[in-house]
Amino acid sequence: MIPDSEIKELREALVNSTRPLVFFDDDPDGLCSFLQFYKLNPECHGVVFKKAGSLDAEFLRKVGEYHPDAIFILDIANVDQEFLDKVKNAYWLDHHSPSERKNVKYYNPMIKSKGKDNKPISYWAYKITGESSWLAMTGCVGDWFLPPDIRKKFDEEYPGLIDKKIKKPEDALFKSKIGTLSRALSFILKGKTKEVMDCVKVLTRIQHPNDILEQSTSRGKFIWKKYLKTNSIYNLLIKSVKVTKDKIILFKYSSDKTSLTSEMSNELLFRYPKKFIIIAREKNGEMKCSLRSSKYKVRIILKKALQGIDGYGGGHLHACGAAVKATDFDRFLENIRQQL
Template identity: 50%
Template sequence: MALSHIQIKQIREHLDNCKKPLIFFDDDQDGLCSFLQFYRYKQEGKGIIVKTAPKLSAVFLNKVTEYQPDKIFILDVALVEQGFLDEVKVPVVWVDHHGPFKMDNVKYFNPRISNWEDNHPTSYMCYQVVGNDLWIAAIGCIADWFLPPFLSDFKKEFPDLIDKPYKTAGDIIYNTKFGELVKIFSFVLKGRTEEVMKLIKILTRIKSPYEILNQETAQGKFIYKRYEYVNKIFEPLRKESLMAIEKSNDKIAIFTYKDDKSSFTSELSNEAIYKHPDKIILIAREKNDEMKCSLRSTKIILPPIIEKALVGLDGYGGGHEHACGLNIKTYHFNEFLRRFKGMV
């Protein structure tokens, strides 16, 4: 169900009754597509991508001070510090599908409050609110491994993009032309924040997915060229990780690599779990003195195990039942692995 009719109306009224919204959003396709839908509907405001960690902390208060918004929207961000909410002096609307959490000084919309198993992506809820940009909503949902109810409408409008049978979102991502769009929206988010926001600004003006896929306009061509550039970095890593996981005889397949520029742990772990659903996947990127990890499983509920394995260690992690992120200091990584393996 996601949002109720009353909640949809409430969020839309919040959007309609502001002139200078500041929109914080997560740095994945679900977060990006949520922002794009709200911004394209409103045609006003400013977006801030939350890249440093999956939480909105007091560090971002300077962005509020700089922009002086009349309303703040938080989209698909898993955690928001109470200190942030206490300091801002304008209404805050938080739409998300993680948690849920009990917070003060915020209008919080999360389907998991009424139904713990309701995990509709934020981009789906944003589509419920604005009803525009079907193709953008579809990218956000399918990238989040969710088959939206409106997928039949999407296929009627864009029949060539999903032209093969499918049972799961993974079938669409890895076996159809639509999957390239999912990948493009992922790669748009790679790189320095300044570069990323420039690309996102272009996406706010793209009218059709074919502009990008067929490079029909200068804007679409610019986005596609960026995708090709990032893909040249990604492909060797993708092949190396899949080969390592294929060779692994352990129930937990682990692949680590070093990179201080772009993270591909989510993309690598998603494809690995699609191709090896019987395994637990852990992809870790070493950056400075930290291991930044993505974990995937089709059967085991990961967050409580991660939480227990992290006790007393210098790290944090969490996420959805079968897809989690983890940051841990390098000197504690092996101890975490030892505990994690023992628990599963």
């Protein structure tokens, strides 16, 4: 949990900032968290974090360009101390494994709950801002979480977007309209950063989820068109996956395709919950992977599998990302297999 006093502190910092700079992760949870912050304070200037690894000194350029009076970091697992040492008035809201850093106000529900509470950042953004239950639900569902407290209000405000019979987050993601919306937001985050931020700017003007789902406005039509373009690529890839009796579902593809490892691994986990899913995209001599399993503790398996391997990774207990040198990938795969 995050104490009410910290929720209040974050809200006051956001409301009182005249030039807030917001770094957010490039998934529905990170995006919806930013959009909720923007709803409360339209002065927010967003920067999508699309880089593998840490928010590092490279991003100080954005700070220098914007001259913020406060910096908010949302849903980004790793932030370099070098970056934090050179900025002022930084607030970091995350739900991955807790980090220890200086010169930043750090908020993470995993700390006081001793690792038991890793609710998505879009959930906490709603608690902070009180803005847009549909954005909160879209981000939470995209992170495989169905918050009962927010859902009650959401169902009242937006009836029909989640069937009342749906009780599991994975069913909400793949069997409801809000799940479709979450996937749409995930897909518009693909591509070049400028194109992504153009979409984000349009999203700040969206007032209702049906603007997108029913393409009832020009802005909604714009977002839907972007979604369909990536969705066509996704469908070709997901149809190429071969499933056998092996405990592992492994699919590899090359860098000339859009990065869809996370989305593919989520859908395959939904379809095959007893399998260990590995989707690996080869780029610049590295295999960039998304790993998922309901049955196995992915984070623990990944940590052991990386021993003696040229690579890195981490994430949640049942969902992780990793990057491994292509020359080490077979050994990495064998290290995983030995633990299943």
